[in-house]
Amino acid sequence: MSGPKDIHSYLAEFEDIPGTRVFTAARARQGYHLNQFAMSLMKAENRARWKADEAAYLEGWQLTPEQKAAVLARDYNALLDLGGNIYFLAKVFSTDGQSFLQAVSTMSGLSTEEYSAMMNAGGRSPDGVRSRKEGK
Template identity: 60%
Template sequence: MALEKPYQDIPGTIIFDAEQSRKGYWLNQFCMSLMKAENRERFKANERAYLDEWPMTEEQKQAVLARDLNWCMRTGGNIYFLAKIGATDGKSFQYMAASMTGMTQEQYAQMMINGGRSIEGNRFSGERN
């Protein structure tokens, strides 16, 4: 029996729940492997070969290769695990967050300094007037 998930009605939001956790288990395990220097080096030397050592879906592998974090999240990735990919690439978390919004790092930083993203368009779909 499926649980009711009212949070699925928030536009542009992926909630990392039990279902997402199961879907992204191997993707997130791959990300955690990047905490070890030797694994980061192996990944950087041949990304595809290293990814093929993990029982991830082809879609997950393509999302990682594309460095498309939104795609990674849709396939079960958790942003805290995915941050290991950015760190391996020498990218800051701020850079990664900006890439997920379509902004430059500078635009993203200024938005956050100004108080964050507007609530407009980010409410539950059912709350719209």
């Protein structure tokens, strides 16, 4: 009979899910300033400053160089890997005039129409790679 798993082993299992980023406490700490930046876009005056000069606006936030580059490139998958929370990042794509559907479809590699059709048909198939380490 095996004993209980330690918390680190348990949390490491979340990293084994292909195509999924679980927003853990570690990711929350990593992305704290990134998510605070995104939430700042809730205020109209901040959105105006952001739209006027994105790079200059980012200088006011303690983001890593990788986070800044990913924000400017609108690389939402990288932003999730760097601690971004999709609900906070929604402020960025909303400021760009994109819907949740439009932004998330870019993360999947599908067109908006293809992504919408997939989701209306029930979502991604459960068949395929379910574990990175096991390749199955």
